[in-house]
Amino acid sequence: xxxxxxxxxxxxxxxxxxxxxxxxxxxxxxxxxxxxxxxxxxxxxxxxxxxxxxxxxxxxxxxxxxxxxxxxxxxxxxxxxxxxxxxxxxxxxxxxxxxxxxxxxxxxxxxxxxxxxxxxxxxxxxxxxxxxxxxxxxxxxxxxxxxxxxxxxxxxxxxxxxxxxxxxxxxxxxxxxxxxxxxxxxxxxxxxxxxxxxxxxxxxxxxxxxxxxxxxxxxxxxxxxxxxxxxxxxxxxxxxxxxxxxxxxxxxxxxxxxxxxxxxxxxxxxxxxxxxxxxxxxxxxxxxxxxxxxxxxxxxxxxxxxxxxxxxxxxxxxxxxxxxxxxxxxxxxxxxxxxxxxxxxxxxxxxxxxxxxxxxxxxxxxxxxxxxxxxxxxxxxxxxxxxxxxxxxxxxxxxxxxxxxxxxxxxxxxxxxxxxxxxxxxxxxxxxxxxxxxxxxxxxxxxxxxxxxxxxxxxxxxxxxxxxxxxxxxxxxxxxxxxxxxxxxxxxxxxxxxxxxxxxxxxxxxxxxxxxxxxxxxxxxxxxxxxxxxxxxxxxxxxxxxx
Numbered sequence: 001x002x003x004x005x006x007x008x009x010x011x012x013x014x015x016x017x018x019x020x021x022x023x024x025x026x027x028x029x030x031x032x033x034x035x036x037x038x039x040x041x042x043x044x045x046x047x048x049x050x051x052x053x054x055x056x057x058x059x060x061x062x063x064x065x066x067x068x069x070x071x072x073x074x075x076x077x078x079x080x081x082x083x084x085x086x087x088x089x090x091x092x093x094x095x096x097x098x099x100x101x102x103x104x105x106x107x108x109x110x111x112x113x114x115x116x117x118x119x120x121x122x123x124x125x126x127x128x129x130x131x132x133x134x135x136x137x138x139x140x141x142x143x144x145x146x147x148x149x150x151x152x153x154x155x156x157x158x159x160x161x162x163x164x165x166x167x168x169x170x171x172x173x174x175x176x177x178x179x180x181x182x183x184x185x186x187x188x189x190x191x192x193x194x195x196x197x198x199x200x201x202x203x204x205x206x207x208x209x210x211x212x213x214x215x216x217x218x219x220x221x222x223x224x225x226x227x228x229x230x231x232x233x234x235x236x237x238x239x240x241x242x243x244x245x246x247x248x249x250x251x252x253x254x255x256x257x258x259x260x261x262x263x264x265x266x267x268x269x270x271x272x273x274x275x276x277x278x279x280x281x282x283x284x285x286x287x288x289x290x291x292x293x294x295x296x297x298x299x300x301x302x303x304x305x306x307x308x309x310x311x312x313x314x315x316x317x318x319x320x321x322x323x324x325x326x327x328x329x330x331x332x333x334x335x336x337x338x339x340x341x342x343x344x345x346x347x348x349x350x351x352x353x354x355x356x357x358x359x360x361x362x363x364x365x366x367x368x369x370x371x372x373x374x375x376x377x378x379x380x381x382x383x384x385x386x387x388x389x390x391x392x393x394x395x396x397x398x399x400x401x402x403x404x405x406x407x408x409x410x411x412x413x414x415x416x417x418x419x420x421x422x423x424x425x426x427x428x429x430x431x432x433x434x435x436x437x438x439x440x441x442x443x444x445x446x447x448x449x450x451x452x453x454x455x456x457x458x459x460x461x462x463x464x465x466x467x468x469x470x471x472x473x474x475x476x477x478x479x480x481x482x483x484x485x486x487x488x489x490x491x492x493x494x495x496x497x498x499x500x501x502x503x504x505x506x507x508x509x510x511x512x513x514x515x516x517x518x519x520x521x522x523x524x525x526x527x528x529x530x531x532x533x534x535x536x537x538x539x540x541x542x543x544x545x546x547x
Contacts, residue, residue: 005264007235010036011525013254013268015240015283018093019507020493020514021274022218023139025234026226027518033525035232037223038256038266040239040275041065041089044096044219049211056209063088063096067259070239070413073278077402077423079457081309086461087276091234092219094276094461095507097208099330100188100215102142102508104133106340107152109349109502112397116344119397122499123471123480124516126152132512140216140511141195144187150340160192162332163201168323168388169333172354175446176335181439186334186353189216189507196221205329205357238264241416243271243287243296243490250489257414270489270521274514277307277463277496281404282419284467284492297467297484297492303477304405306398306468308501310460311425313433315440316358316389317449323388328356331391338439339395339503348432349395349503352440359387390443392436393460395503396429404466425457433457462506467496481520482513493517 012028014021017039025035044052044063052062061084065071073083088096107126112119134156136142143160162185165173173183191200191214198221201214213220226232242255254266273280281304287296295303331353339349360368365383366376407420437454444452470476473485482497484490493514495506 007036007264007266010034010268012270012272012521013038013266014272014274015254016093016274017091017218017223017234018274019095019218019510022222023511023514024272024274024493024518025232026222027515028522029226029229029231031522031526033231033522036266037232037234038238038240039091039234039236043236044090044092046213049209052209053206053211056206061085062209063090065089067413072410072412072418073421074407074410074418075421075423079423079425081421081423081459083278083421091223091236092217095217098507099207100190101505102140102187102189103504105502105504105509109500112344112500118345119500123469129512130155132515133508135515136508136511140189140221141191142187142189143192145185147184148336149182150336158187160195163192166328166332166356168325168356169354171323171388171447172333172443175443178446179442181335182337183333183335186331190214203328205326207329239414240283241286241414245289245291245296245487249291249487251487261414269525270491272491272493274493276494277466278404278419280492280494280496281466282406285406286416297477297487297490299486300474300476302468302475304403304466305400306465307402307404307421307423308396308398308464309462310501310503311394311396311429311433312391312458312460313437314389314391314455315437315444315452316387317444317452319386319388319447319449322385324385325359325387326357331356348428350392350432350436351503353391355389355391358389388444388447388449390440392433392440393503394429394432394436396501398465398500399426462495464495464498464501464506467492468499469497482517491517491521
């Protein structure tokens with residue numbers, strides 16, 4: 001019998017239903033493993049996406065928690081990291097609002113120490129991950145073309161054709177050709193044609209809330225398939241607040257709280273934390289015990305350390321001719337020329353994204369004009385659509401001072417210390433951004449742009465590095481399979497395992513690593529399992545029991 005408030009019967013319990021947790025659940029189910037997924041947020045019904053898009057256009061974040069204080073955090077350091085707009089609670093996690101850009105890391109990105117004598121090498125190589133990258137491309141439905149001359153070798157083509165270059169991409173291509181800069185397609189997990197039962201992209205322009213379902217998110221691409229196997233149950237509005245270990249030491253229980261603050265306990269043979277780099281580190285720090293006084297699995301002292309993101313800068317300029325921005329809500333062209341063939345001991349990697357949406361919108365021009373009637377209409381017609389923009393994403397080296405810790409002075413909805421982010425962008429990254437800005441200016445100047453302006457330092461929504469992987473338990477938190485060095489039945493998946501960040505968006509690598517971890521977990525639970533055979537099996541022995 002299961003006691004009231006206890007959830008048991010699953011072989012694997014996954015905390016978080018986002019990019020890592022959602023993918024992991026489906027991969028395990030296909031191998032015959034019984035899974036329960038615990039998600040802190042709700043199930044955001046797809047039928048409400050149009051409403052969410054309207055809220056986004058009104059300046060509201062539709063993905064915040066309705067529980068007062070649950071999303072609270074604090075920050076110090078020379079640069080404020082804006083976590084409030086860079087995460088989402090709910091089935092789908094960060095894939096609910098991501099832009100969908102799916103670049104692979106390059107082979108050199110895994111070997112900064114060996115090649116450039118900076119940072120550290122990953123315990124896995126590009127070749128190790130390439131088969132999983134191929135599977136992740138297919139699972140997410142990546143649209144792209146093999147026209148990136150600096151990409152590492154692929155074993156498979158992109159599953160979807162690329163989005164065509166936009167009108168403004170033609171302007172950039174002409175300028176870059178004159179400057180000997182190659183322009184190529186930007187791969188993205190967005191349907192260029194119908195795929196996976198989802199419609200093609202309709203260019204709504206509200207990509208942080210995709211109302212058509214064309215942009216891949218695990219609530220559409222993975223969770224429904226996982227539940228359809230009969231081996232996965234997703235429990236929403238349950239926030240994990242502590243992991244308890246036994247003498248082994250293994251995790252024996254996940255302590256969860258719902259909106260009613262009633263405690264529930266979840267047990268499983270294997271526990272996976274997939275809550276994002278900030279919340280995963282926070283949960284393990286909240287799970288301190290006499291055996292792990294500085295936080296669960298933190299014998300190395302590295303838990304929460306080396307927090308990274310991607311510093312970025314936007315450079316815009318005004319052209320004499322119309323360039324027709326905002327016809328596509330996302331970018332279609334880029335160059336990785338400045339992310340390769342560099343001495344990265346001195347020059348950080350960056351890539352350029354050629355923006356299809358830049359400059360003031362018609363309503364912004366109108367509000368600031370002071371005009372009315374015919375004069376207003378003529379002014380908007382004259383001024384709108386003459387701005388081009390280039391965005392540069394820069395790699396950030398790991399710095400032990402950049403960290404996630406607990407702020408015991410401030411508590412959340414459940415009375416627990418909130419996460420505290422200490423963050424700075426160093427001289428290495430700032431020099432890289434300056435170089436990137438200069439390149440962007442040269443491109444815009446070549447086009448005859450005037451009034452060229454820089455946004456200054458900004459930050460991407462990516463959160464990396466807080467439970468880094470490595471072979472040495474003294475300097476890392478998890479091993480190459482993402483299993484915690486000190487807790488044999490605990491796995492930490494997601495961007496927190498990254499050793500270095502490269503300049504590329506992390507989600508495709510997160511997906512590939514989750515698939516690889518699922519293979520390892522399943523092999524331990526089902527030695528010699530045959531994924532294809534198990535995926536077809538209707539056997540549902542050991543169903544999840546909940547009271």
